Amino acid sequence: MKPVLLALTFLSEEHRAQMAEVFEVIYAADAPSAAAAIAQHGPRVRVALTIGAIGLSPAQIEALPALTLICVLGAGYENVAVDHAKARGIVVATGAGTNDDCVADHTWGLLIAAQRRILPLDKATRAGVWRTALPLPPNVSHKRLGIIGLGTIGKKIAQRALGFEIEVGYHNRSARTDVPYRYFADVAALAEWADFLVIATPGGAGTKHLVNAAVLNALGPRGVVVNIARGSVIDTAALAAALREGRIAAAGLDVYESEPAPPAELLDLDNVVLTPHVAGWSPEAVQNSVDRFMQNARRHLAGEAPVTPL
Structure with missing residues (x-):
């Protein structure tokens, strides 16, 4: 039997x-x-x-x-x-x-799409708008990437950053001795240093709203946040406000607090790229x-x- x-x-x-x-x-x-x-x-x-x-x-x-x-x-x-x-x-x-490689690949897809404004550019192109009428999307290369949670997936994300000649920093509960990246004991300090902030930490009560209004403010008006971990790690209301008010530039989210329902606060924003929790799916x-x-x-x-x- x-x-x-x-x-x-x-x-x-x-x-x-x-x-x-x-x-x-x-x-x-x-x-x-x-x-x-x-x-x-x-x-x-x-x-x-x-x-x-x-x-x-x-x-x-x-x-x-x-x-x-x-x-x-x-x-x-x-x-x-x-x-x-x-x-x-x-x-x-x-x-x-x-599924580490798949998640890391998807992370960079979200980050590039958010930073380079791929979705608004696609929409404008379909409407017949030519490049001279559009704002210039900023580079991905030669920036600073902050990773919250440098586990196996975080390390894969960091490895891919090297191809873009990006400087990597990270936040963990403690510093790792097996990586050359800069360690930050404080999430807000990491965000202030970084151009891009990627969330790759486990979910649960210990990380709920770890990325809040103060962290987003520290990331700043040219900053991009990407979450491929758990929706609970970002305060969605704070993220929506920061995006609407220009306190950060863009976001790429594969996970959100409302899932499987989409995040209603973000649906009308063109500086957000959303996917339905598929970063680890291939x-x-x-x-x-x-x-x-x-x-x-x-x-x-x-x-x-x-x-x-x-």
């Missing part, structure tokens, strides 16, 4: 079929389906698959008495009750490292994440440690 997998996040038919080679898959990709699946199948579930934005709550964990493994696709796990799970002896594993990255889950699950079921445990 196959072990039962409760999948709480979107999966393609192909990936569900891949998992079905090993598991009896209970697919419940929205909250009502999850509640119904747990009520019906909870006592049989051995493995749960989720993402950081969906998570797995203490109450859900308690309704899964046979649960021994929780996996998340991707690196984030902010809404998984990790301490509660570990207190019950449940192993927690992530997909860390499976055929290659999603397949890597699913393969990592299968590796973690197979190892766990064989009595071995996962490849990427918490």
Whole structure:
């Protein structure tokens, strides 16, 4: 008999079929389906698959008495009750490292589009407006990039900056000894130094509204902020005000506090580039994440440690 997998996040038919080679898959990709699946199948579930934005709550964990493994696709796990799970002896594993390149690529797409005003230029071109009637979009190269959160994704973003001959600084809880970049103990100081501010830090209560009005003011009227981490890290109301009042120049957001609904405060602004939380999504990255889950699950079921445990 196959072990039962409760999948709480979107999966393609192909990936569900891949998992079905090993598991009896209970697919419940929205909250009502999850509640119904747990009520019906909870006592049989051995493995749960989720993402950081969906998570797995203490109450859900308690309704899964046979649960021994929780996996998340991707690196984030902010809404998984990790301490509660570990207190019950449940192993927690992530997909860390499976989509880093994709996220870093997307970060630079957002940054270039925001700095070079790609969307307003596209709109003007379609309307027949020629370049001599438009303001000059500033360079990307030879600027200063501040990264909040120099983990594996942050390091990939920094690596790509070198091709633009950009100086890199970063903020972490503590300085790293394995990178040559300038360390800032304070986020506002990093923002004041930087031309571009990229958010690559985990979400959760500890980073909620870490980028607030004071940080945006420090970034200044030529500054660009990009968020590919979690929407909660930026104070959306403060960001909207800063963009409208010209206290920063532009923003590129793949994540926002209102998701999956779009950020209403920003929708009428032409100095914002928005994408629907797809920075880590590509055929290659999603397949890597699913393969990592299968590796973690197979190892766990064989009595071995996962490849990427918490």
